[in-house]
Amino acid sequence: MKRRWANEEVDVVIVGAGAAGGVLAKELSEAGMSVVVLDAGPFRDPQKEFASDELAMKTLGWQDTRLVDGRDPLTMGHNNSGFGIGGGTTHFTGVFLRFHDVDFKGKSIEGTGEDWPISYEELEPYYSRNEKEIAVSGPKHFPWGSYHGPYPYPEREPLSPNAYLFMKGCEKLGIRSSVAPLAILSAPFEGRPPCINRGFCNQGCMPNAKFSTLIVHIPKAIQAGAEVLPDCRVTRIQMGTDGRAEGVEFVNGGKTYEQKAKLVILSAFVVETPRLLLHSATSAFPDGLANSSGMVGRSIMVHSSNDVYAKFPNEIRFYKGTPVLATTQDFYRTDPARSFVRGYTLHAHGSRPVEFAKGISKAQGGPLWGERLRDALLQYNYYGRITMVGEVLPHPDNRVTLSEEVDEYGVPRAKVTFSYGDNDQQLVDHAVRTMSSILEAEGGQVEFVVPDTAHMMGGCRMGTDPSRSVVNSYGQTHDIENLFICDASIFVTSGGGNPTNTVMALALRTADYIKEKAGKREIQASRS
Numbered sequence: 366m367k368r369r370w371a372n373e374e375v376d377v378v379i380v381g382a383g384a385a386g387g388v389l390a391k392e393l394s395e396a397g398m399s400v401v402v403l404d405a406g407p408f409r410d411p412q413k414e415f416a417s418d419e420l421a422m423k424t425l426g427w428q429d430t431r432l433v434d435g436r437d438p439l440t441m442g443h444n445n446s447g448f449g450i451g452g453g454t455t456h457f458t459g460v461f462l463r464f465h466d467v468d469f470k471g472k473s474i475e476g477t478g479e480d481w482p483i484s485y486e487e488l489e490p491y492y493s494r495n496e497k498e499i500a501v502s503g504p505k506h507f508p509w510g511s512y513h514g515p516y517p518y519p520e521r522e523p524l525s526p527n528a529y530l531f532m533k534g535c536e537k538l539g540i541r542s543s544v545a546p547l548a549i550l551s552a553p554f555e556g557r558p559p560c561i562n563r564g565f566c567n568q569g570c571m572p573n574a575k576f577s578t579l580i581v582h583i584p585k586a587i588q589a590g591a592e593v594l595p596d597c598r599v600t601r602i603q604m605g606t607d608g609r610a611e612g613v614e615f616v617n618g619g620k621t622y623e624q625k626a627k628l629v630i631l632s633a634f635v636v637e638t639p640r641l642l643l644h645s646a647t648s649a650f651p652d653g654l655a656n657s658s659g660m661v662g663r664s665i666m667v668h669s670s671n672d673v674y675a676k677f678p679n680e681i682r683f684y685k686g687t688p689v690l691a692t693t694q695d696f697y698r699t700d701p702a703r704s705f706v707r708g709y710t711l712h713a714h715g716s717r718p719v720e721f722a723k724g725i726s727k728a729q730g731g732p733l734w735g736e737r738l739r740d741a742l743l744q745y746n747y748y749g750r751i752t753m754v755g756e757v758l759p760h761p762d763n764r765v766t767l768s769e770e771v772d773e774y775g776v777p778r779a780k781v782t783f784s785y786g787d788n789d790q791q792l793v794d795h796a797v798r799t800m801s802s803i804l805e806a807e808g809g810q811v812e813f814v815v816p817d818t819a820h821m822m823g824g825c826r827m828g829t830d831p832s833r834s835v836v837n838s839y840g841q842t843h844d845i846e847n848l849f850i851c852d853a854s855i856f857v858t859s860g861g862g863n864p865t866n867t868v869m870a871l872a873l874r875t876a877d878y879i880k881e882k883a884g885k886r887e888i889q890a891s892r893s
């Protein structure tokens with residue numbers, strides 16, 4: 366393997382080239398730092414390797430075996446982290462929301478969840494910058510939250526039949542709806558074309574209309590001098606005798622290498638980041654790195670993401686177009702009239718055939734198989750779907766730990782334990798009723814309710830108190846000054862909306878912090 370800095374210490378090594386890792390690579394290399402990015406998966410060419418094939422493109426997700434446990438064990442694989450340069454952004458749906466101001470202060474305002482050590486106002490400039498840098502398309506007026514638009518690029522149109530039926534159903538019930546803000550182009554941008562509604566966003570966007578760090582940030586990072594190494598599995602963080610991180614150990618093609626760095630940043634997502642920290646324990650850090658609080662791996666969250674499918678008398682053809690084109694956040698905030706706190710977003714959500722078959726086979730009251738499954742599949746064109754993105758409150762027993770089983774790299778496999786709490790379950794029931802009413806208002810007959818989850822978050826949460834959190838608001842670990850964590854694992858609460866805009870805004874903020882501190886020589890990373 367050819368490496369530019371094989372025997373040298375670089376300024377920064379970043380583990381994982383996903384949503385956060387891609388942003389950091391671009392920002393820090395453009396600031397003149399020497400940056401090496403290591404990702405366990407491949408460097409793909411969208412035009413040659415992204416196919417309109419649901420089964421083949423499952424390889425975009427992290428497929429290694431993980432053990433699952435708890436009352437509501439999570440489904441691993443395609444539906445959580447990415448694998449390869451671009452990470453989860455290569456196969457994410459592209460819904461691009463901001464968290465609301467109350468999401469950051471849930472505990473002080475409502476007495477639930479936890480407060481973040483950072484406010485919406487502090488993150489706002491980074492949301493704006495991020496949306497501009499990737500030309501997020503969205504409505505002129507977005508009715509909910511703290512930001513009402515306009516988005517940098519115009520909203521998408523035309524919408525899909527599934528989105529129109531959702532909006533009409535909402536209107537009949539007095540629920541506000543809107544075209545969804547999307548990290549998918551509505552007009553040309555930086556040589557990339559607008560979306561042609563091919564619909565295979567979750568299989569990788571072949572025409573490059575959907576943003577990913579693979580096609581936006583990583584090429585800019587390389588242009589600025591970063592070395593981006595695919596197929597490099599980081600297996601350990603190396604520590605010096607002075608209590609500082611020295612670099613990382615990684616495996617490529619069966620051989621073990623090391624990369625020394627002044628700063629180590631973990632951006633390996635919610636399962637692999639805690640796994641690496643726990644596995645890298647030393648005699649000075651016997652419970653794992655950055656784990657003096659005992660919080661590494663704890664309080665992981667997901668979004669409840671149940672689907673409701675209804676059959677209509679007329680054809681809907683919900684394979685058409687970008688999967689999510691319309692949304693409502695009318696149920697996002699705590700409503701004292703309801704029996705639960707916090708809330709959810711609802712998306713009109715198209716479905717390709719394999720996803721439909723797999724989904725309905727797991728419907729409540731199932732499993733669905735044989736003639737009933739066959740009949741439903743033959744009627745595929747007549748179904749419409751709504752999906753929820755529901756807030757799940759943090760609980761320390763929902764966690765990533767190391768199992769007894771070891772993988773082919775000699776690293777213990779992750780065990781992921783998850784159970785819904787009572788509030789989470791009541792929230793899901795309410796959302797399922799709302800989704801059913803919207804579909805019925807438009808003439809659909811609800812046939813399948815499918816329990817599901819999406820978007821893992823947490824496990825290395827940020828906070829001001831080192832005894833209750835792993836990192837500060839910049840992702841710097843409380844215990845090891847030159848070890849940073851920057852990915853969805855530093856989330857404190859899950860909010861009730863899709864998380865990636867927040868992941869990337871936090872990454873921009875962390876990058877600014879590192880640049881500023883390095884410039885003042887307050888942390889050791891040089892800056893030209």
Ligand SMILES: Cc1cc2nc3c(=O)[nH]c(=O)nc-3n(C[C@H](O)[C@H](O)[C@H](O)COP(=O)(O)OP(=O)(O)OC[C@H]3O[C@@H](n4cnc5c(N)ncnc54)[C@H](O)[C@@H]3O)c2cc1C
Pocket residue numbers: 380381382383384385386403404405406426443444445446447448449450451452453454456457458459460461462567597598599600632633634635637638641820851852853854863864865866868
């Ligand atoms: C099907 C699907 C749809 C989604 N849709 C949306 C959506 O519409 N809107 C939204 O906001 N969010 C969505 N998400 C969530 C989004 O993908 C994540 O929030 C986001 O990618 C998280 O960014 P990250 O940087 O934390 O991790 P990732 O983007 O997952 O990046 C982690 C990277 O680390 C690498 N890695 C892990 N371990 C190692 C190791 N040991 N060594 C080297 N490299 C390693 C992985 O290969 C990966 O590339 C979706 C996710 C999925 C799976």
